[in-house]
Amino acid sequence: MRILVIEDEKKIASFIKRGLREVGYSVDVAYDGEEGHFLATTSDYDLIVLDLMLPKIDGVTLCKKLRNEKVITPILMLTVKDSIKDKVTGLDAGANDYLTKPFAFEEFLARVRALLRRIESKQVSKLKIDDLEIDLLNHKVIRGSKEIELTAKEFALLEFLMRNEGVIVTRTMLSEHVWDINFDTYTNIIDVYINYLRNKIDKGFEKKLLHTIRGRGYIIKA
Numbered sequence: 001m002r003i004l005v006i007e008d009e010k011k012i013a014s015f016i017k018r019g020l021r022e023v024g025y026s027v028d029v030a031y032d033g034e035e036g037h038f039l040a041t042t043s044d045y046d047l048i049v050l051d052l053m054l055p056k057i058d059g060v061t062l063c064k065k066l067r068n069e070k071v072i073t074p075i076l077m078l079t080v081k082d083s084i085k086d087k088v089t090g091l092d093a094g095a096n097d098y099l100t101k102p103f104a105f106e107e108f109l110a111r112v113r114a115l116l117r118r119i120e121s122k123q124v125s126k127l128k129i130d131d132l133e134i135d136l137l138n139h140k141v142i143r144g145s146k147e148i149e150l151t152a153k154e155f156a157l158l159e160f161l162m163r164n165e166g167v168i169v170t171r172t173m174l175s176e177h178v179w180d181i182n183f184d185t186y187t188n189i190i191d192v193y194i195n196y197l198r199n200k201i202d203k204g205f206e207k208k209l210l211h212t213i214r215g216r217g218y219i220i221k222a
């Protein structure tokens with residue numbers, strides 16, 4: 001996944017770049033609207049993070065310009081003022097979502113993932129981490145050369161973890177997205193399912209992919 005960040009404030013740009021790289025995205029940064037326009041139209045990106053106030057070409061103008069030029073890459077607009085007018089202007093210009101500065105990186109990342117998931121769920125039929133591959137259309141799971149049988153719930157759990165590769169997934173996220181209900185805090189059903197899944201996808205393999213982050217949740221990564 002390749003992300004273009006168009007942001008003139010060097011501190012914010014490098015904070016975003018570093019954070020995104022840490023979770024495995026490749027990132028290019030443009031420091032003004034013109035440079036951003038050049039990169040957005042000459043390279044392929046999965047997502048553009050676009051600041052509203054930019055030198056040379058401002059965010060709203062650039063957003064409209066890209067959409068007019070048939071660039072359909074999802075755009076996450078960064079705004080400073082949390083006014084309804086700014087949001088509407090950004091969305092009208094063709095942005096897919098917006099986030100108000102200052103923001104917590106976790107929230108930023110959640111927005112990024114949500115936008116990327118929208119394209120993934122349309123385009124991708126297979127997810128792969130290391131030698132583990134799942135086929136979303138046929139519900140098949142293969143690790144190395146071995147086919148693994150999963151129940152429907154185990155498959156949904158694995159799919160959610162793999163769509164969030166490299167990101168800590170909390171128990172709350174799992175209960176909301178995989179079970180569609182909020183468990184009370186004392187139930188251990190998630191841990192039970194994580195164990196089932198771990199026994200099936202990691203047991204007997206030297207490299208472990210599914211990890212427990214004590215007190216925070218779970219992560220799948222190569």
Ligand code: CA
Nearest residue numbers: 008051053054
């Ligand atoms: Ca700015």
